[in-house]
Amino acid sequence: MRALLWRDLRLAVRAGGGFGLGLAFFLIVTVLVPFAVGPQTGRLASIAPGILWLGALLACLLSLDRIFALDFEDGSLDLLATAPLPLEGVVAVKALAHWFTTGLPLVAAAPALGVLLSLPGPGFFWLFLSLLIGTPALSVIGAFGAALTVGLKRGGLLMSLLVLPLYVPTLIFGAEAARRGAEGLAVETPLMLLGGISAGALALLPFASAAVLRVSLR
Amino acid sequence: MMLELRDVSVARGGVPVLDGVGLVLGPGEAMVLRGPNGSGKTTLLRAVSGLQPVLAGEVSGAERVAYSGHADGLKANLSVAENLAFWAAAFGTRGIEAAMEAYALAPLSDRWAGNLSAGQKRRLGLARMLVTGRPVWVLDEPTVSLDAASVALFAAAVRGHLGAGGAALIATHIDLGLSEARVLDVAAHRAMAPLPGSDEAFL
Numbered sequence: 001m002r003a004l005l006w007r008d009l010r011l012a013v014r015a016g017g018g019f020g021l022g023l024a025f026f027l028i029v030t031v032l033v034p035f036a037v038g039p040q041t042g043r044l045a046s047i048a049p050g051i052l053w054l055g056a057l058l059a060c061l062l063s064l065d066r067i068f069a070l071d072f073e074d075g076s077l078d079l080l081a082t083a084p085l086p087l088e089g090v091v092a093v094k095a096l097a098h099w100f101t102t103g104l105p106l107v108a109a110a111p112a113l114g115v116l117l118s119l120p121g122p123g124f125f126w127l128f129l130s131l132l133i134g135t136p137a138l139s140v141i142g143a144f145g146a147a148l149t150v151g152l153k154r155g156g157l158l159m160s161l162l163v164l165p166l167y168v169p170t171l172i173f174g175a176e177a178a179r180r181g182a183e184g185l186a187v188e189t190p191l192m193l194l195g196g197i198s199a200g201a202l203a204l205l206p207f208a209s210a211a212v213l214r215v216s217l218r
Numbered sequence: 219m220m221l222e223l224r225d226v227s228v229a230r231g232g233v234p235v236l237d238g239v240g241l242v243l244g245p246g247e248a249m250v251l252r253g254p255n256g257s258g259k260t261t262l263l264r265a266v267s268g269l270q271p272v273l274a275g276e277v278s279g280a281e282r283v284a285y286s287g288h289a290d291g292l293k294a295n296l297s298v299a300e301n302l303a304f305w306a307a308a309f310g311t312r313g314i315e316a317a318m319e320a321y322a323l324a325p326l327s328d329r330w331a332g333n334l335s336a337g338q339k340r341r342l343g344l345a346r347m348l349v350t351g352r353p354v355w356v357l358d359e360p361t362v363s364l365d366a367a368s369v370a371l372f373a374a375a376v377r378g379h380l381g382a383g384g385a386a387l388i389a390t391h392i393d394l395g396l397s398e399a400r401v402l403d404v405a406a407h408r409a410m411a412p413l414p415g416s417d418e419a420f421l
Contacts, residue, residue: 003307007296014295075289079346082267082285083308218270 001085001093008097018066022059022102023109029055030113041118048117049127049178055113056106056131057138057171063102064142065159067094068150068213077150081217087210095143095206103135119182126181130194134174137198140205141166147209151216170197219244220282220385221354223266226275227409230261234273234409241402243279243354243385248376248396251389253404259389260287262404263358266387284309284352286360290343294332298323298342301331306349317348320375321368336363344372348379355379355386361394369394 012019033051034044071077071094080090110131111124119127145163149155177190221243228236235258243249251259264270266277267285292301302314302323318324321341326334331342340363347355355376361369373394376386380398388394 003304007293007300007304010300011293011295073289074291074293075287076291076293078264078269078287078289079285079291079305080308081269082283083305083350084310085308 001089004080004085004090004093005097008094009100012097012101018063019101020105022063023105025062026055026059026106026109027113029058030116033117044118045120045182048114048119049123049182050175051117052110052114052119052127053131053134053171053175053178056110056135057167059106060102060135060138060142061160061163061167063098064146064163065149065156067098067143067146069146069155072150072216077213078217081214087213088206091143091147091209091213092140092202092206095139095209098143099136099139103131103139107131107135122184123178123182126187127178130174130177130181130187130191133191133198134170134194137170137194137201138167140198140201141170144205144209144212147212147216150213170194173197219279220247221266221279221387222277224276224278226262226265226277227273228258228261228265228270229273229409230258235261236404236407237409239275239402239404239407241387243387245353245383245385246380248380248386248388248399250394250396250399250401251387251404252391252401253389257404257408259404260358263287263356263387263389267356279354282352282354283356284347284350284354286343286347286355286357288358288362290339291346292331292339292342295330297328297330298334299327301342302345302349305346309350309352311349311351314345314349317345320348320378321345321371337365337368340364341368341371344375348375353384355384355388357386357388357390359389359391361390361392 037043068077081087107128111128114124114127142163145159148162149159152158173190173194177187177194180187180190219242223239223241226239227234239262241249253259265272266280267283268280302317306312306314318327321344323342323345326338344360360372373396376396379386
Protein backbone atom coordinates (compact mmCIF):
# COMPACT_ATOMS: atom_id res chain seq x y z
CA MET A 1 0.00 0.00 0.00
CA ARG A 2 2.75 2.37 1.01
CA ALA A 3 4.70 1.36 -2.10
CA LEU A 4 1.70 2.22 -4.27
CA LEU A 5 1.31 5.61 -2.61
CA TRP A 6 4.99 6.36 -3.11
CA ARG A 7 4.87 5.24 -6.70
CA ASP A 8 1.86 7.44 -7.50
CA LEU A 9 3.37 10.47 -5.77
CA ARG A 10 6.68 9.94 -7.53
CA LEU A 11 4.99 9.57 -10.89
CA ALA A 12 2.96 12.72 -10.29
CA VAL A 13 5.95 14.94 -9.61
CA ARG A 14 8.09 13.53 -12.44
CA ALA A 15 7.95 14.88 -15.96
CA GLY A 16 4.52 14.54 -17.54
CA GLY A 17 2.97 13.45 -14.26
CA GLY A 18 0.37 16.19 -14.17
CA PHE A 19 1.32 17.62 -10.81
CA GLY A 20 0.58 21.33 -10.84
CA LEU A 21 -2.04 21.07 -13.57
CA GLY A 22 -4.89 21.68 -11.16
CA LEU A 23 -2.91 24.29 -9.28
CA ALA A 24 -2.15 26.23 -12.46
CA PHE A 25 -5.82 26.10 -13.46
CA PHE A 26 -6.86 27.34 -10.02
CA LEU A 27 -4.35 30.19 -10.27
CA ILE A 28 -5.58 31.19 -13.72
CA VAL A 29 -9.24 31.23 -12.64
CA THR A 30 -8.67 33.35 -9.56
CA VAL A 31 -6.35 35.75 -11.36
CA LEU A 32 -8.84 36.29 -14.19
CA VAL A 33 -12.00 36.69 -12.11
CA PRO A 34 -11.21 40.26 -10.95
CA PHE A 35 -10.67 41.26 -14.58
CA ALA A 36 -13.98 39.76 -15.60
CA VAL A 37 -16.23 41.09 -12.81
CA GLY A 38 -14.49 44.42 -12.24
CA PRO A 39 -12.25 45.60 -9.42
CA GLN A 40 -14.88 46.81 -6.92
CA THR A 41 -13.69 45.43 -3.60
CA GLY A 42 -17.16 44.93 -2.16
CA ARG A 43 -18.42 42.90 -5.07
CA LEU A 44 -15.26 40.76 -5.20
CA ALA A 45 -15.29 40.17 -1.47
CA SER A 46 -18.86 38.92 -1.56
CA ILE A 47 -18.21 36.38 -4.33
CA ALA A 48 -14.67 35.39 -3.27
CA PRO A 49 -15.54 32.29 -1.18
CA GLY A 50 -17.77 30.89 -3.90
CA ILE A 51 -15.26 31.57 -6.69
CA LEU A 52 -12.42 30.00 -4.72
CA TRP A 53 -14.46 26.89 -3.96
CA LEU A 54 -15.66 26.58 -7.54
CA GLY A 55 -12.12 27.05 -8.86
CA ALA A 56 -10.79 24.36 -6.51
CA LEU A 57 -13.57 21.97 -7.54
CA LEU A 58 -12.97 22.42 -11.27
CA ALA A 59 -9.21 22.17 -10.79
CA CYS A 60 -9.78 18.88 -9.01
CA LEU A 61 -12.03 17.64 -11.82
CA LEU A 62 -9.34 18.39 -14.39
CA SER A 63 -6.94 15.73 -13.18
CA LEU A 64 -9.42 12.99 -12.27
CA ASP A 65 -9.20 10.84 -15.36
CA ARG A 66 -5.50 10.25 -14.70
CA ILE A 67 -6.28 8.31 -11.51
CA PHE A 68 -7.01 5.01 -13.25
CA ALA A 69 -6.77 5.61 -17.00
CA LEU A 70 -2.96 5.54 -17.16
CA ASP A 71 -2.77 2.38 -15.09
CA PHE A 72 -5.47 0.80 -17.23
CA GLU A 73 -3.67 1.58 -20.48
CA ASP A 74 -0.29 0.19 -19.49
CA GLY A 75 -1.74 -2.94 -17.89
CA SER A 76 -0.78 -2.04 -14.31
CA LEU A 77 -4.40 -2.16 -13.19
CA ASP A 78 -4.73 -5.83 -14.26
CA LEU A 79 -1.58 -6.64 -12.37
CA LEU A 80 -2.67 -4.68 -9.29
CA ALA A 81 -5.97 -6.56 -9.34
CA THR A 82 -4.08 -9.88 -9.21
CA ALA A 83 -1.69 -8.62 -6.51
CA PRO A 84 -2.41 -9.46 -2.88
CA LEU A 85 -3.54 -5.86 -2.19
CA PRO A 86 -7.32 -5.57 -1.81
CA LEU A 87 -8.73 -3.54 -4.69
CA GLU A 88 -10.59 -1.36 -2.18
CA GLY A 89 -7.23 -0.43 -0.69
CA VAL A 90 -5.78 0.27 -4.13
CA VAL A 91 -8.66 2.67 -4.85
CA ALA A 92 -8.32 4.38 -1.48
CA VAL A 93 -4.56 4.80 -1.87
CA LYS A 94 -4.87 6.16 -5.38
CA ALA A 95 -7.53 8.65 -4.22
CA LEU A 96 -5.22 9.64 -1.37
CA ALA A 97 -2.34 10.15 -3.81
CA HIS A 98 -4.65 12.30 -5.94
CA TRP A 99 -5.54 14.37 -2.90
CA PHE A 100 -1.88 14.82 -1.97
CA THR A 101 -0.96 15.97 -5.46
CA THR A 102 -4.08 18.00 -6.29
CA GLY A 103 -6.25 18.72 -3.26
CA LEU A 104 -3.56 19.60 -0.75
CA PRO A 105 -1.74 22.12 -3.01
CA LEU A 106 -5.13 23.77 -3.67
CA VAL A 107 -5.83 24.01 0.05
CA ALA A 108 -2.41 25.56 0.62
CA ALA A 109 -2.73 28.00 -2.28
CA ALA A 110 -6.31 29.12 -1.63
CA PRO A 111 -5.57 31.61 1.19
CA ALA A 112 -2.85 33.27 -0.92
CA LEU A 113 -5.21 33.52 -3.86
CA GLY A 114 -7.91 34.86 -1.55
CA VAL A 115 -5.88 38.06 -1.37
CA LEU A 116 -6.39 38.57 -5.10
CA LEU A 117 -10.15 38.41 -4.59
CA SER A 118 -10.02 40.67 -1.49
CA LEU A 119 -11.45 37.94 0.72
CA PRO A 120 -12.38 39.54 4.05
CA GLY A 121 -9.92 38.91 6.90
CA PRO A 122 -11.91 36.39 8.99
CA GLY A 123 -12.63 34.35 5.87
CA PHE A 124 -9.07 33.10 5.30
CA PHE A 125 -9.08 30.58 8.11
CA TRP A 126 -12.56 29.26 7.31
CA LEU A 127 -11.79 28.99 3.60
CA PHE A 128 -8.67 27.02 4.44
CA LEU A 129 -10.50 24.79 6.89
CA SER A 130 -13.50 24.15 4.65
CA LEU A 131 -11.22 23.21 1.74
CA LEU A 132 -9.15 20.98 3.99
CA ILE A 133 -12.29 19.14 5.07
CA GLY A 134 -14.00 19.14 1.68
CA THR A 135 -11.27 18.32 -0.85
CA PRO A 136 -10.81 14.69 0.31
CA ALA A 137 -14.46 14.13 -0.64
CA LEU A 138 -13.73 15.61 -4.08
CA SER A 139 -10.85 13.15 -4.60
CA VAL A 140 -12.77 10.09 -3.41
CA ILE A 141 -15.93 10.93 -5.39
CA GLY A 142 -13.71 11.66 -8.38
CA ALA A 143 -11.98 8.31 -8.04
CA PHE A 144 -15.41 6.67 -8.19
CA GLY A 145 -16.21 8.56 -11.41
CA ALA A 146 -12.81 7.64 -12.85
CA ALA A 147 -13.41 3.98 -11.98
CA LEU A 148 -16.80 4.06 -13.73
CA THR A 149 -15.31 5.33 -16.99
CA VAL A 150 -11.91 3.64 -16.92
CA GLY A 151 -12.56 1.22 -19.77
CA LEU A 152 -13.93 3.86 -22.14
CA LYS A 153 -11.87 5.63 -24.72
CA ARG A 154 -12.07 9.38 -24.15
CA GLY A 155 -14.26 8.83 -21.12
CA GLY A 156 -13.42 12.25 -19.70
CA LEU A 157 -16.61 13.97 -20.81
CA LEU A 158 -18.85 11.21 -19.48
CA MET A 159 -16.89 11.21 -16.25
CA SER A 160 -17.39 14.95 -15.79
CA LEU A 161 -21.13 14.54 -16.33
CA LEU A 162 -21.28 11.70 -13.81
CA VAL A 163 -19.13 13.39 -11.20
CA LEU A 164 -20.45 16.96 -11.28
CA PRO A 165 -23.85 16.19 -9.69
CA LEU A 166 -22.07 14.21 -6.99
CA TYR A 167 -19.88 17.23 -6.30
CA VAL A 168 -22.81 19.57 -5.75
CA PRO A 169 -23.42 18.87 -2.02
CA THR A 170 -19.72 19.29 -1.25
CA LEU A 171 -19.66 22.59 -3.14
CA ILE A 172 -22.82 23.90 -1.45
CA PHE A 173 -21.69 23.22 2.10
CA GLY A 174 -18.02 24.04 1.48
CA ALA A 175 -18.73 27.40 -0.12
CA GLU A 176 -21.41 28.13 2.47
CA ALA A 177 -18.97 27.51 5.32
CA ALA A 178 -16.37 29.77 3.70
CA ARG A 179 -18.96 32.48 3.00
CA ARG A 180 -20.38 32.46 6.50
CA GLY A 181 -16.84 32.54 7.89
CA ALA A 182 -15.97 35.54 5.73
CA GLU A 183 -19.09 37.38 6.91
CA GLY A 184 -18.41 36.55 10.54
CA LEU A 185 -21.44 34.28 10.96
CA ALA A 186 -21.58 30.91 12.69
CA VAL A 187 -20.01 28.20 10.53
CA GLU A 188 -20.59 25.06 12.60
CA THR A 189 -23.56 23.67 10.68
CA PRO A 190 -22.15 23.77 7.14
CA LEU A 191 -18.75 22.60 8.38
CA MET A 192 -20.32 19.63 10.14
CA LEU A 193 -22.36 18.72 7.07
CA LEU A 194 -19.23 19.06 4.93
CA GLY A 195 -17.34 16.81 7.33
CA GLY A 196 -20.21 14.34 7.18
CA ILE A 197 -20.08 14.23 3.39
CA SER A 198 -16.32 13.70 3.44
CA ALA A 199 -16.48 10.99 6.08
CA GLY A 200 -19.32 9.19 4.33
CA ALA A 201 -17.59 9.35 0.95
CA LEU A 202 -14.31 8.12 2.44
CA ALA A 203 -16.04 5.23 4.18
CA LEU A 204 -18.29 4.01 1.37
CA LEU A 205 -16.99 4.99 -2.03
CA PRO A 206 -13.76 2.92 -2.09
CA PHE A 207 -15.94 -0.19 -1.92
CA ALA A 208 -18.19 1.04 -4.73
CA SER A 209 -15.18 2.05 -6.83
CA ALA A 210 -13.50 -1.32 -6.37
CA ALA A 211 -16.69 -3.13 -7.39
CA VAL A 212 -16.95 -0.96 -10.49
CA LEU A 213 -13.28 -1.53 -11.36
CA ARG A 214 -13.72 -5.30 -11.19
CA VAL A 215 -16.49 -5.01 -13.76
CA SER A 216 -14.41 -2.70 -15.96
CA LEU A 217 -11.48 -5.12 -16.00
CA ARG A 218 -13.50 -8.06 -17.36
CA MET B 219 -1.99 -29.65 -7.10
CA MET B 220 -1.21 -26.02 -7.89
CA LEU B 221 -3.92 -25.09 -10.33
CA GLU B 222 -6.98 -26.97 -11.43
CA LEU B 223 -9.64 -26.13 -14.01
CA ARG B 224 -12.77 -28.23 -14.07
CA ASP B 225 -15.06 -28.01 -17.07
CA VAL B 226 -14.47 -24.27 -17.47
CA SER B 227 -16.36 -22.16 -20.00
CA VAL B 228 -15.37 -18.59 -20.73
CA ALA B 229 -16.93 -15.78 -22.76
CA ARG B 230 -15.55 -12.63 -24.29
CA GLY B 231 -17.83 -9.70 -24.97
CA GLY B 232 -20.84 -11.84 -24.13
CA VAL B 233 -19.93 -14.52 -26.72
CA PRO B 234 -18.87 -17.92 -25.35
CA VAL B 235 -15.48 -18.81 -26.80
CA LEU B 236 -14.31 -21.89 -24.92
CA ASP B 237 -16.25 -24.75 -23.41
CA GLY B 238 -15.39 -27.61 -21.10
CA VAL B 239 -11.71 -26.86 -20.54
CA GLY B 240 -10.12 -28.98 -17.86
CA LEU B 241 -6.52 -29.14 -16.76
CA VAL B 242 -4.44 -29.90 -13.69
CA LEU B 243 -1.02 -28.47 -12.99
CA GLY B 244 1.08 -29.92 -10.21
CA PRO B 245 4.39 -28.68 -8.81
CA GLY B 246 7.11 -28.61 -11.44
CA GLU B 247 4.67 -28.95 -14.33
CA ALA B 248 4.24 -26.65 -17.30
CA MET B 249 1.53 -26.52 -19.91
CA VAL B 250 1.60 -24.72 -23.22
CA LEU B 251 -1.68 -23.44 -24.66
CA ARG B 252 -1.93 -23.42 -28.41
CA GLY B 253 -4.63 -22.33 -30.77
CA PRO B 254 -5.19 -19.91 -33.63
CA ASN B 255 -5.69 -16.18 -33.07
CA GLY B 256 -9.04 -15.42 -31.50
CA SER B 257 -9.48 -18.92 -30.16
CA GLY B 258 -9.81 -17.69 -26.57
CA LYS B 259 -6.36 -18.25 -25.05
CA THR B 260 -6.17 -14.77 -23.53
CA THR B 261 -9.74 -14.98 -22.23
CA LEU B 262 -9.00 -18.32 -20.61
CA LEU B 263 -5.81 -17.01 -18.99
CA ARG B 264 -7.62 -13.93 -17.63
CA ALA B 265 -10.29 -16.18 -16.16
CA VAL B 266 -7.62 -18.40 -14.60
CA SER B 267 -6.07 -15.31 -13.00
CA GLY B 268 -9.39 -14.20 -11.57
CA LEU B 269 -9.62 -11.08 -13.73
CA GLN B 270 -12.88 -12.19 -15.26
CA PRO B 271 -15.53 -14.61 -14.11
CA VAL B 272 -16.01 -17.99 -15.74
CA LEU B 273 -19.33 -18.81 -17.39
CA ALA B 274 -19.37 -22.29 -15.95
CA GLY B 275 -17.03 -24.67 -14.21
CA GLU B 276 -14.53 -24.03 -11.50
CA VAL B 277 -11.00 -22.66 -11.18
CA SER B 278 -9.12 -23.54 -8.02
CA GLY B 279 -5.76 -22.04 -7.21
CA ALA B 280 -6.36 -18.58 -8.73
CA GLU B 281 -4.87 -17.00 -5.60
CA ARG B 282 -1.54 -18.68 -6.39
CA VAL B 283 -1.35 -17.16 -9.86
CA ALA B 284 0.99 -14.44 -11.08
CA TYR B 285 -0.39 -13.08 -14.34
CA SER B 286 1.49 -11.53 -17.24
CA GLY B 287 -0.61 -10.20 -20.09
CA HIS B 288 0.06 -8.40 -23.34
CA ALA B 289 0.88 -5.17 -21.48
CA ASP B 290 3.84 -5.17 -19.14
CA GLY B 291 2.45 -2.73 -16.55
CA LEU B 292 5.56 -0.56 -16.65
CA LYS B 293 5.70 3.12 -15.78
CA ALA B 294 7.69 5.09 -18.33
CA ASN B 295 8.79 7.64 -15.73
CA LEU B 296 10.22 5.11 -13.28
CA SER B 297 13.59 3.45 -13.65
CA VAL B 298 13.94 -0.27 -14.30
CA ALA B 299 14.88 -0.91 -10.67
CA GLU B 300 12.04 1.29 -9.36
CA ASN B 301 9.46 -0.52 -11.51
CA LEU B 302 10.63 -3.89 -10.28
CA ALA B 303 10.94 -2.77 -6.66
CA PHE B 304 7.35 -1.50 -6.76
CA TRP B 305 5.99 -4.86 -7.89
CA ALA B 306 8.11 -6.65 -5.31
CA ALA B 307 6.60 -4.42 -2.62
CA ALA B 308 3.08 -4.86 -4.00
CA PHE B 309 3.43 -8.64 -3.77
CA GLY B 310 5.08 -8.40 -0.36
CA THR B 311 8.47 -9.83 -1.37
CA ARG B 312 11.86 -8.22 -1.23
CA GLY B 313 15.03 -8.46 -3.26
CA ILE B 314 15.00 -7.70 -6.97
CA GLU B 315 18.63 -8.59 -7.70
CA ALA B 316 17.95 -12.21 -8.65
CA ALA B 317 15.25 -11.13 -11.11
CA MET B 318 17.50 -8.42 -12.60
CA GLU B 319 20.23 -11.01 -12.99
CA ALA B 320 17.98 -13.64 -14.56
CA TYR B 321 16.95 -11.32 -17.40
CA ALA B 322 20.31 -9.50 -17.76
CA LEU B 323 18.71 -6.20 -16.67
CA ALA B 324 21.44 -5.11 -14.27
CA PRO B 325 23.17 -2.83 -16.84
CA LEU B 326 19.80 -1.09 -17.46
CA SER B 327 18.96 -0.66 -13.78
CA ASP B 328 18.93 3.17 -13.76
CA ARG B 329 17.41 3.69 -17.20
CA TRP B 330 13.83 4.95 -17.37
CA ALA B 331 11.48 2.24 -18.50
CA GLY B 332 10.12 4.61 -21.15
CA ASN B 333 13.51 4.64 -22.87
CA LEU B 334 13.83 0.88 -23.20
CA SER B 335 13.37 -1.02 -26.45
CA ALA B 336 10.31 -3.24 -26.86
CA GLY B 337 12.32 -6.37 -26.11
CA GLN B 338 13.92 -4.83 -23.02
CA LYS B 339 10.49 -3.78 -21.74
CA ARG B 340 9.24 -7.31 -22.21
CA ARG B 341 12.22 -8.67 -20.30
CA LEU B 342 11.43 -6.28 -17.46
CA GLY B 343 7.79 -7.38 -17.58
CA LEU B 344 8.88 -11.02 -17.35
CA ALA B 345 11.34 -10.26 -14.56
CA ARG B 346 8.29 -9.07 -12.60
CA MET B 347 7.09 -12.68 -12.44
CA LEU B 348 10.21 -13.60 -10.48
CA VAL B 349 9.60 -10.95 -7.81
CA THR B 350 5.94 -11.88 -7.26
CA GLY B 351 6.89 -14.99 -5.31
CA ARG B 352 3.75 -16.72 -6.63
CA PRO B 353 4.05 -20.42 -7.49
CA VAL B 354 1.90 -20.48 -10.64
CA TRP B 355 2.94 -18.34 -13.59
CA VAL B 356 0.27 -17.56 -16.15
CA LEU B 357 1.92 -16.05 -19.20
CA ASP B 358 0.16 -14.71 -22.28
CA GLU B 359 2.44 -14.61 -25.33
CA PRO B 360 5.54 -14.01 -23.21
CA THR B 361 8.04 -14.08 -26.07
CA VAL B 362 6.56 -11.29 -28.20
CA SER B 363 9.37 -8.94 -29.35
CA LEU B 364 12.08 -11.01 -27.63
CA ASP B 365 15.22 -11.98 -29.57
CA ALA B 366 16.61 -15.52 -29.52
CA ALA B 367 18.99 -14.81 -26.62
CA SER B 368 16.18 -13.35 -24.52
CA VAL B 369 13.90 -16.29 -25.32
CA ALA B 370 16.67 -18.51 -23.96
CA LEU B 371 16.81 -16.39 -20.78
CA PHE B 372 13.05 -16.75 -20.47
CA ALA B 373 13.16 -20.52 -20.99
CA ALA B 374 15.90 -20.76 -18.37
CA ALA B 375 13.83 -18.70 -15.92
CA VAL B 376 10.77 -20.92 -16.48
CA ARG B 377 12.88 -24.05 -16.05
CA GLY B 378 14.34 -22.65 -12.82
CA HIS B 379 10.82 -21.86 -11.60
CA LEU B 380 9.62 -25.39 -12.38
CA GLY B 381 12.71 -26.82 -10.75
CA ALA B 382 11.86 -24.91 -7.58
CA GLY B 383 8.44 -26.58 -7.46
CA GLY B 384 6.49 -23.93 -9.37
CA ALA B 385 4.09 -24.38 -12.27
CA ALA B 386 3.52 -22.46 -15.48
CA LEU B 387 0.67 -22.05 -17.94
CA ILE B 388 1.92 -20.42 -21.13
CA ALA B 389 0.07 -19.34 -24.26
CA THR B 390 2.57 -19.15 -27.08
CA HIS B 391 3.06 -19.86 -30.77
CA ILE B 392 6.78 -20.50 -30.75
CA ASP B 393 8.76 -23.43 -29.46
CA LEU B 394 10.30 -22.53 -26.12
CA GLY B 395 12.44 -25.64 -25.91
CA LEU B 396 10.53 -26.80 -22.84
CA SER B 397 10.36 -30.45 -23.83
CA GLU B 398 8.72 -31.45 -20.55
CA ALA B 399 5.75 -29.14 -21.06
CA ARG B 400 2.42 -30.65 -22.00
CA VAL B 401 0.45 -29.06 -24.80
CA LEU B 402 -3.25 -28.16 -24.73
CA ASP B 403 -4.81 -27.15 -28.01
CA VAL B 404 -7.76 -24.92 -27.12
CA ALA B 405 -9.22 -25.26 -30.62
CA ALA B 406 -10.63 -28.60 -29.46
CA HIS B 407 -12.69 -26.75 -26.84
CA ARG B 408 -14.23 -24.15 -29.10
CA ALA B 409 -17.70 -23.22 -27.85
CA MET B 410 -20.58 -24.12 -30.11
CA ALA B 411 -22.06 -21.13 -31.90
CA PRO B 412 -25.26 -20.04 -30.18
CA LEU B 413 -28.40 -21.26 -31.89
CA PRO B 414 -29.86 -18.83 -34.40
CA GLY B 415 -32.68 -16.88 -32.84
CA SER B 416 -31.11 -17.01 -29.39
CA ASP B 417 -30.95 -13.47 -28.08
CA GLU B 418 -29.25 -14.27 -24.81
CA ALA B 419 -26.68 -11.54 -25.42
CA PHE B 420 -29.44 -8.95 -25.13
CA LEU B 421 -30.96 -10.21 -21.92
